[in-house]
Amino acid sequence: MYSLFTKILTAIYFLRRTHSPSTLTAIRTMSSASTQRIFQLKLNPLTGNSEWVVIEENDEQAFHQPLLATTSYLDMLNDSTRNTAFREAIDKTVTKPCHVLDIGAGTGLLSMMASRAMGGKGTVTACESYLPMVKLMKKVMRLNGMEGRIKVINKRSDELKIGLDLSLRADVLVSEILDSELLGEGLIPTLQHAHDNLLVENPLTVPYRATTYGQLVESTFLWQLHDLQNNEAGASDGIRLAPPGSESLLSVKRQQYAMHCDPMREELKTLSEPFKIFEFDFWKRPESYSKTELRIKATDDGRVHAVVSWWVLQLDREGTIYYSTAPRWISSPTITSPVDWCDHWKQCVWFVPGGGISTFRGEEICLHATHTDTSISYNLDTQMSTTDVLHHGLTTNGDFQLVLPPERVAIYGxxxxxxxxxxxxxxxxxxxxxxxxxxxxxxxxxxxxxxxxxxxxxxxxxxxxxxxxxxxxxxxxxxxxxxxxxxxxxxxxxxxxxxxxxxxxxxxxxxxxxxxxxxxxxxxxxxxxxxxxxxxxxxxxxxxxxxxxxxxxxxRACAIYLPDLWKSRCCLSKIEGFGHSGVNATLGACGHVAELEEGPCLPFFLWQCGEFDVLSETFDVMEFDFTKQICQCQGKSQVI
Structure with a gap:
């Protein structure tokens, strides 16, 4: 498992799909009275330099290129469990003509669901700040006969004004602005502004509530991703990148990291039952900051190396429609695991600093959880030895600190x-x-x-x-x-x-x-x-x-069977009754595309791609001789 994680950042080629441009690192827009332009920042991987490329609004060819192929939109639209849950909740919530506001509308799927639920009556406003997606949304709505029934606004929701963009406050909010941590896409400030400026008092919302959960785990694999000091202690080179007394000199960032935890199941030992951490109600204005203290009883002896967390959406007020990002080993009447693998939402991992905290079955561990506008963090307390306190990061020598990604720290260890x-x-x-x-x-x-x-x-x-x-x-x-x-x-x-x-x-x-x-x-x-x-x-x-x-x-390369990843990126047709085939080229869908269209390669950690099976021997494609100056290369191999 460890060697896969650190050594196989795989370039996966999806057969027969559309071609992707250079790595997209940023987008910004500029408007004028006559036209709107996109400034697309592209990275040249050979030089490390970036340059802004201007795309005119009427440049349809540019937008037919898979500008968004590396995003998670396609994976999300292929998540049938998510789509069905939102459709059922919207049908149950939007039962009469009213004003519905969709924030972060994407392809307009939730907006079209809301309009259909009202029989084409009422008002639906779709707010989307990302211009390429706005163009795609208009195309989808046109193909579904919804173009004149939904008002599309190319702005951030906190730029919307009553009397200018919206005639009246909205009665219903539908939105899906969630990341794997829940808060990272600005859920709290978005809801705060909406409740203060865009929604009626006590509005209806889909989703209705989100709850975060966690579990304490022991895992050598996760420990290797952040505790450089202890992992490099026995290295034969004699170099200490995180020397004793200066262990904070090099570290990973203190944050939650999105990871599929199911592939690590054999590497994990759970040390607690799942516990509820925070609850966020969409139907009322959330707080920017909150903290809680939980007393968690250890279910086994071990060392707590990490907190694994996930969230559960309650989509309707009555609590009958749910969506969960829990790992598959979680099963209870109120916390259910997702049916299908997906890449847009994962579990999150919070590393306990240093070598972790030792605990014994039945011992209580105090977890302090804090959330801000955009993130959730943790601190653990228990009866620790002096060594544990040092490793727990409760002391510091004030040294300069270099922060590196967990994968790089694992390689250095x-x-x-x-x-x-x-x-x-x-x-x-x-x-x-x-x-x-x-x-x-x-x-x-x-x-x-x-x-x-x-x-x-x-x-x-x-x-x-x-x-x-x-x-x-x-x-x-x-x-x-x-x-x-x-x-x-x-x-x-x-x-x-x-x-x-x-x-x-x-x-x-x-x-x-x-x-x-x-x-x-x-x-x-x-x-x-x-x-x-x-x-x-x-x-x-x-x-x-x-x-x-x-x-x-x-x-080097090999042929691999990846049914989960393939399913998450395959061509779209109907989603809950709405045609989406028009987005396949732009989003880089695989399968059932023109024979002559070539596909891009996208980077994935192989062990994070769901089920996989190696179908061929590893073969060499080409070699690059660094002792000579760079030159054009080509290679050809037969796959057996």
Whole structure:
């Protein structure tokens, strides 16, 4: 399980689906009297640079490209359990003509449900701030004969004004602005503004209520994702990235992380019964901040490494229609597990700092839970030893702190990975003195390792993503590892700007990378070829016998059976009676598309894709020789 999580960020190619453009990182819009434009920010994975691309409103071809293929819209629309629950709740709630407001309308599915429930009478206002989705919504409504029955407004809901956008306050609110944590998409501020400015007093709402639940678990797998200090203790390289006494120097962010927990079931040991944490009523104005204290009885001996949490929607006032994101091992009359796998909503994991908290069967653990406008956090108290208190993060030495993703922390704590790096460097550094090394990526491990293994080393790190934070960390970590901070230099410029002036007119003997680029952790495997581009850029300052690590890249593949993931991204037809086939191309649906249309590859952690089965041997597609300058490559393999 661990090796899958850290090593297989899989590029999954959905056969016969439409093509996806470059990675979409941001969208903003600008309006004028005559037209509206989208400024689409695209990332060039080879250079790390981004540029704004202007798309005119009337550029239909641009919008027919799968601009939204990497989003969760398609997965959500394929969630039949969700769709049916909302349809039943809307039919039960909207029983007479009234004014219905749909916030975050998406393709307009809930708006069309509300209009149909009123027999085409009453008023439905669909609010959607994302222009590409507004265009898609209008197309869906036109295809379903709903275009003149629903008012579509391309604004954020907190920009709506009575008398300008809405003639009167709405009687009913329908919305689905939830993420895996529940609050991350701005549910609370959206509801606050709606109740203050857009809704009648005591409105009807779908959903009616949401409740968050949690469970204490022990899991070595989850522990490896955040406790670097203890996991690296036995590493043979002697480097401590989170040294004793400075364990806060490098850590993961204190937040909930969305994960499918069912694949981890054999890696998890539950240490409590499920417990209710917070309740949020959609029909009344929520509070921005609240905290609660829960006394939780341990059901077994063990160490609490994490809090696994989920939420349950009560969609109708009477409490007969529910939707749950609970893991499948949860089963009770009031908390039910989801029927189908889905990718848009997962469970959440909160890491207990350090090595966790030991507990015994029957012992009470005090959980402090707090929610803000956009997140939920936890603290655990029990009778802890001094070591537990230290690991629990209740003390701090005020050191600089570098925050990295859990996957990267797990790799840095992987003794096998570190041993392979150690062996590679030892084999090439023997007999070399006064070595000049350039670390071309955002690695914080390699500069320290090179400095430790080399005689009179000079290490230059570029830190294209970490920038000043990377240099601050290296300075502190070098001192903690008894290395001279002077042997490591960070340059505040990209690799392509490096010159002989930066190397004191000395040629580079060793160019090395993991490769790892901070902020691009969900990249497709070949987007790490940015290292090859960097190596080519630096060719003029490399010595004739310069060592390049890694020296080669091999793109490998295999055929895999992924029924859950396939189902979540397959072509749409009718959703609760409303045709959605018109969105398939834009959302990048797979299956039943034109023979000549090629599909993109999307990055997924394989173990998070539901059921899977490997159908072929692993085969090599092509190789990339990093010892030479970048060049065009192609490869071909037969799948058996």
């Amino acid at each position: 992987d003794k096998n990975w570190r041993l392979s790096m150690l062996k590679a460097l030892k084999s090439v550094l023997q007999g070399r003195r006064h070595l000049l090394c350039v670390v071309a990526d955002d690695s914080v491990f390699l500069p320290l390792l090179v400095a430790k293994l080399s005689e009179a080393p000079h290490v230059i790190s570029s830190f294209p993503g970490l920038k000043e934070r990377g240099f601050q960390y290296l300075q502190a970590a070098a001192r903690a590892n008894n290395l001279s901070p002077d042997c490591i230099k960070a340059v505040e410029k990209g690799v392509k700007q490096l010159t002989m002036h930066d190397t004191n007119e000395k040629q580079v003997d060793l160019l090395i990378a993991e490769p790892f680029y901070f902020g691009h952790d969900g990249m497709l495997p070949w987007q790490n070829l940015r290292f090859w581009k960097d190596r080519t850029t630096l060719d003029d300052i490399l010595s004739e016998d310069a060592i390049i690590i890694p020296c080669k890249g091999i793109l």
